Amino acid sequence: MTTFTVADPEQMAALGARIAARLEAGDLLALNGELGAGKTTLTRGIGEALHVRGAVTSPTFVLARTHPREGAAPLVHVDAYRLSSALELDDLDIDFEASIVVVEWGAGKLDGITDSWLELDIVRPVGGVETEEGVEPRIVTARGHGERWSDLGWLGAPLP
Numbered sequence: 001m002t003t004f005t006v007a008d009p010e011q012m013a014a015l016g017a018r019i020a021a022r023l024e025a026g027d028l029l030a031l032n033g034e035l036g037a038g039k040t041t042l043t044r045g046i047g048e049a050l051h052v053r054g055a056v057t058s059p060t061f062v063l064a065r066t067h068p069r070e071g072a073a074p075l076v077h078v079d080a081y082r083l084s085s086a087l088e089l090d091d092l093d094i095d096f097e098a099s100i101v102v103v104e105w106g107a108g109k110l111d112g113i114t115d116s117w118l119e120l121d122i123v124r125p126v127g128g129v130e131t132e133e134g135v136e137p138r139i140v141t142a143r144g145h146g147e148r149w150s151d152l153g154w155l156g157a158p159l160p
């Protein structure tokens with residue numbers, strides 16, 4: 001487990017890019033955190049770094065959006081807010097093996113989907129102060145599940 005601070009949306013996107021550099025087909029990333037925590041901002045950073053087709057936006061009105069890539073595994077961006085279990089996630093028929101999958105609101109809904117995934121909790125600190133532009137640091141806690149994500153040393157280095 002590793003915990004660090006992300007100062008602003010640009011750093012959140014940079015964190016996404018850092019994670020993207022490690023992602024390959026079959027990888028699964030679960031993002032937890034309240035509405036407005038920064039899950040989509042992080043996913044946007046991942047999408048930009050992966051040069052996916054189509055803008056990464058909040059997928060709230062579709063459960064999953066696939067962003068193709070030229071000659072590489074697509075990014076599948078899932079909003080699991082209205083899903084109650086791994087069974088329902090499984091029902092979406094996502095090709096997990098051939099895709100990079102990012103699940104917002106994924107906590108507790110990934111059991112049995114794969115044997116390894118990276119989980120990030122994004123928290124707005126209680127009593128934090130937002131600037132006029134709405135910028136406020138976030139506390140990010142990363143947990144690796146399975147062999148693939150057993151070493152997270154690369155994740156917590158200071159962000160640009």
Ligand SMILES: Nc1ncnc2c1ncn2[C@@H]1O[C@H](COP(=O)(O)OP(=O)(O)O)[C@@H](O)[C@H]1O
Nearest residue numbers: 007008009012035036037038039040041135136
């Ligand atoms: N440190 C920060 N990290 C990420 N987003 C931040 C930060 N500070 C302010 N924000 C703002 O918070 C909002 C996060 O929204 P979003 O990424 O859509 O959240 P979620 O997908 O978790 O609901 C954005 O408007 C973003 O500009």
Ligand SMILES: [Mg+2]
Nearest residue numbers: 039040058104
């Ligand atoms: Mg979102």
